[in-house]
Amino acid sequence: GLGTPGSTIIPAGTPFWHLNITKANALDSRIDRARQLLDDPKGDGYTLKAGTTSPGDYGQNLDPAAPNNADAFAAINPSYPNVRVPVNPAQVGTGDVWGATGGASAPNTAAPYPLSFGLDVINTDQSGSDAADSMIQWWAQIGVQVTKSLISESKMISVTYACSEDFYLWGWGMDVDPDFALSVMTTQQILYWQDAWYSNKTYDNEYVLQQTQVDPYARQQTIWAMQNKLYYDAPYLVVWYYDTLTVVRTDTFTGWTTLGDWAQHPGLGLTGYGNDLVMLTVRVGGAAPPPNNCPTVPTVSPAGPITVFEGANTTFSATSSDPDAGQTLTWTWNWDDGNVTQNRTATGSTVSILQTYRWARNGTYNVTLTVNDGICPKVAAPVQVTVVPVPTNLGWIEGMVTDAATHAALASVSILATPGNYQATTNAAGHYNLSAPAGTYTVTASLRLYASSSVPNVVVADGATTTQDLALSSVAGWISGTVTATGGGPLAGAALYGMNGSLEYSATTDAQGRYNMTVAAGIYTVNATLTGYYTKQVTGKQVLSAQTTTVDFALDPVPQPSPGLSPLVIAGIAVGVLAVIIVAVALLVSRRRKKAEEIEGPPLPPPKQPGTP
Known part of the structure; x- marks a missing residue:
């Protein structure tokens, strides 16, 4: 509902052009054709x-020893599961390298050259971020790994002009007349309005020609030819046209109806050079949202400090939960190098995610993770990461990590080799491979x-x-019980939180008022909360491994005030709200203007018209 599929640089909002x-x-x-290629x-x-x-979907069934597969890309490297690499790295020629993941600007300059790329999105562009998530899933279906990073608009400007990222997603808009949008792709606009580094002499000549054509149908043919070149050369991929609501005044000019049929042809917007508009966002009104329960403080593994090698992938696992169903949790990783990566998951249960990143430069970084349900952010303890050059005396520790009782493989296990704090994480099959300088270590699995x-x-x-397998013993136990009202009857939808130091867990009661929370063995404080009832808390509840501790709650209802407000109270509230709105709008306009000047500087002039000095 945010837009319609895009195609050419001139949207369908001006159907004549x-x-x-x-x-x-x-x-x-x-996707099938991409796999074939x-x-x-x-x-x-x-x-x-x-x-x-x-x-196979990722070329994993191709025989790497077959001569006719030397040119192929296939998921045959265990360090990059489900990600394609060149079957024969010798086929990669000088200059044929591609970007690193996580928004880093350094390319993959050494084998195995995984098809792993970075994608930048402006951190205020929610629809762009959502679209990037869909694209990442599509790329993954053919064995191409893409990692999204959310960056500021000022950094995006630097990225586009420096060509320091593999992909980036940015908005596109235009004026009623197509001249400005067409000018962006001319050679003279490189390092000005254009960030695609596209240069086509024929296109440049056609741009000048269409400016001189008085006959609209002759100009139309020229503009169609220009769009055709851009569509097949693809300096920009116009993914969609925004559905926008633009408010303008029409009492100072005539001919508004000739500017395009916006209802039938979405995509038109007054966003190009020379427009100075007040943009209004219209939202559907409705009842106030229900009270919010916060997510738990996320836990991150490894907890740090850790040491990683320059340009090497490092995998982090994180866990959080939110008792409110129907929301979205946003996981924001700040890598302390100017880059941010986001993940999104549904609420209502405990969720664990994996995130891989690598640093292009040596140094010490403090990685932070924030989990936000849109109202309540929770921040994990920072993880200190020291990035060092790859040593010349490198060796490896590899092995399996299993459950000591069931012998099942354990994924997302953090492996730490000390001294040095060298780290690895087990994959879905429970296997790990840790790189470390030659020496003697204590290997710990957590x-x-x-x-x-x-x-x-x-x-x-x-x-x-060196092969070193490890087995871990479960310390999981349970807190369960029933939440009822003091007057009788079960309470559904109550939020339960179990807390043990920095560890937090959550659960929600079902229709019978029952809940069950899986926790690590320890001493817990347990809270029960529900809208319309007073929160209750119990402390000192011991949970033993493989055992259940029962904690029941009877919640007292909050007395309800008599309905209605006096007219004087209502009038006072209205005046106060109106005053706040007026002040907020004034600040917003001032800050937007100032921020635009800080980021963009003074506006660039439009392209020169033929015959002008």
Whole structure:
């Protein structure tokens, strides 16, 4: 409901100028075709591994030893599960490198050259961020890893002009007349309005020509030819046209109805050079939202401090929960190098996520994670990360981590080798591979709801791999019970919080007022809260491993005031609200103008007209 699919640089809001791309000529997104190109770039066929019948979604079934697969990209490197790499890295020529993940500007300059890219979005662009999440899922279906970073508008300007990111997503708008939008893609606008570094002499000549054409139909043909070039050269991919509501006054001019049919052709907006408008956002009114319960403080593993190598991937796991169903949790990772990455999950249960990042430069960074349900942000303890150059005497520790009782593989386990605090994380199969300089280490495995386990005297030799498996014992227990009203009857939807030091857990009662909370063994304070009732708390509740501790609550209702307010009270509230609105609008206008001047500086002049000095 935010827009319609885009195609050319001139939106359909001006149907006379917009080039209509037919389905037969459209550059559609075809996942099957993308897979074919990655499986067999040269078109000379491919060879499958024995026992397989197709290349697989990520090319994982291609035989890396087959000569005709040397040109292919396939998920054959265990360090990059479900991510394609060149089957033969020697095929990657000088200059054929691509960007690192997480918004870093340093390219992958060494094998295995994973198809792993960064995507920047302005941190105030919610629709752009949501669109990026969808695109990332589509890329992942063909074995291409893309990591989103939210950055400020001022940094986006620097990124686009420095070409320091693989992809970026930014808004696009235009005037009623297409001249300004077309001018952006001319060569003379590089490093001014244009950030695509596109230069086409024929296009430049056509731009000058359309400025001189008095016959609108002759000008239309020129503008259609220009759009056609941009569509197939693709310096910009216009993903969608915004559905916008623009408010203007029409008492000072005539001819408004000739400017385009906005209802039938969305995408038109008065956003180009020379427009100075007050933009209004209209939202649908309704009842006030229900009271909010905050998410739990997230836990991050590894907890730090850790040491990682320059340019190497580091995987963090994080866990939080929110008892309110129907909301969205936003997980914001601040990497302390100017980059931010966001994830989104649904509320109503305990959620654990993985996030991988790498730093391009040496130094010490404090990583922070904020979890926000849109109302209540919770911040995890910072993780100190020291980034150092890759040593010359590098070795490896690899192994499996399993449940000591069930022998099941454990994912997201943090592995720490000390001294040095070198770190790794187990994958979905419970396997880890840790890099460290030659030496003797104590290897420790840690996982939420498990007791940590350590193995001393693990020797790492230069250029060699040492195998060290570990088994962890569960310390999970449960807090369960029933929440009722003091007058009788179960209470559904009550929020329960269990707290043990810095650890927080949450749960929600069902229709029978029952709840069950999985926690680590320890001593807990438990709260029960529900709108319309007084919150209650109990302390000193001990939870033992593999056992259930019962904690029931009977909540007292909050007395309800008599309905209605006097006319004088209502009038006083209205005056106060009106005063606040007036002040807020004045501040908003002032700050927006000041911020625009700080970020953009004075506006650039429009492109020169033919014959002007």
